[in-house]
Amino acid sequence: MDLSNRQTIRELLSRHGFTFRKQLGQNFLIDPTVCPRMAESGVTGPDCGVLEIGPGIGVLTVQLAARAQKVCAVELDRRLLPVLAETLQPFQNVHVVQGDVLKLDLPALLQQEFAGMHIAVCANLPYYITSPVIMKLLEEKLPIEFLTVMVQKEAAERLCAAPGTRACGAVSAAVWYYAEPKLLFPVGRGSFLPSPKVDSAVIQLRVRKAPPVQLRDETFFFRVVRAAFGQRRKAAANAVSAGLSLPKATVQAALKQIDAPASVRAERLTLEQLAALSNLLYPAAF
Ligand code: SAM
Numbered sequence: 001m002d003l004s005n006r007q008t009i010r011e012l013l014s015r016h017g018f019t020f021r022k023q024l025g026q027n028f029l030i031d032p033t034v035c036p037r038m039a040e041s042g043v044t045g046p047d048c049g050v051l052e053i054g055p056g057i058g059v060l061t062v063q064l065a066a067r068a069q070k071v072c073a074v075e076l077d078r079r080l081l082p083v084l085a086e087t088l089q090p091f092q093n094v095h096v097v098q099g100d101v102l103k104l105d106l107p108a109l110l111q112q113e114f115a116g117m118h119i120a121v122c123a124n125l126p127y128y129i130t131s132p133v134i135m136k137l138l139e140e141k142l143p144i145e146f147l148t149v150m151v152q153k154e155a156a157e158r159l160c161a162a163p164g165t166r167a168c169g170a171v172s173a174a175v176w177y178y179a180e181p182k183l184l185f186p187v188g189r190g191s192f193l194p195s196p197k198v199d200s201a202v203i204q205l206r207v208r209k210a211p212p213v214q215l216r217d218e219t220f221f222f223r224v225v226r227a228a229f230g231q232r233r234k235a236a237a238n239a240v241s242a243g244l245s246l247p248k249a250t251v252q253a254a255l256k257q258i259d260a261p262a263s264v265r266a267e268r269l270t271l272e273q274l275a276a277l278s279n280l281l282y283p284a285a286f
Pocket residue numbers: 024025026027028029053054055056057058059060074075076077080099100101102123124125126127129
């Protein structure tokens with residue numbers, strides 16, 4: 001079955017009485033070049049277990065199944081289960097799990113599905129939960145080696161922005177702490193059915209085996225990062241002092257120690273500087 005063909009998709013969906021739910025981010029890929037390309041980048045080898053989030057009608061799933069040892073696809077919308085049963089019928093190495101990826105016990109799921117395999121995530125993510133899903137996958141310190149995901153173009157730029165560069169935000173700093181991100185390729189809005197209002201891009205995060213910076217306290221580091229980027233127009237000294245209820249002079253002294261100008265904004269600070277700042281402020285905060 002050609003799952004990139006509009007007519008085939010329409011017939012399949014109408015046979016199952018399926019109508020799109022915008023609030024679930026249901027824009028299905030119809031460009032026949034995108035899924036093979038994503039699967040080629042996302043499946044690290046024949047011994048790879050792939051977690052897919054939101055398989056939709058299975059257009060990417062079939063490409064993953066053809067390359068990976070096993071695919072576990074988590075789909076929230078129960079109405080898609082009979083559709084997937086039909087489209088994935090030729091594949092013995094796919095397990096569809098109905099559920100909300102944000103609520104699932106992922107450590108248990110990965111252990112159950114992929115024992116002994118290299119694990120990767122490959123998905124065209126539902127756009128309304130892009131950052132929460134990526135942060136859950138990174139923060140839970142799961143045994144995942146790569147995340148290859150399609151996200152909105154602006155989100156892709158933000159997620160891949162290196163600390164110390166203009167586009168960097170709190171989420172970019174968090175991504176850089178856990179992974180090495182890379183923009184793979186753009187995908188135009190016309191590649192989807194229905195067509196969304198914005199373009200997309202595929203990014204890949206190689207999950208780090210060890211953190212790139214030494215922290216006294218990881219939770220406190222993320223509090224500093226959130227405070228620093230929380231008020232983007234403010235100088236980092238003001239934003240951190242307000243966000244963490246610390247005297248401004250304490251934050252200014254710490255900034256001086258890491259060789260940052262007193263008026264520096266968070267986006268100008270490198271990951272090493274953000275880490276050093278949080279390490280210096282840690283004793284003052286408790
Ligand atoms: N992979 C398909 C494709 O590329 O055509 C569909 C991608 S579509 C952008 C996002 C999919 O995620 C939809 O099938 C939607 O039902 C599903 N979804 C939405 N929220 C979800 C959640 N919280 N957990 C799991 N799947 C979800």
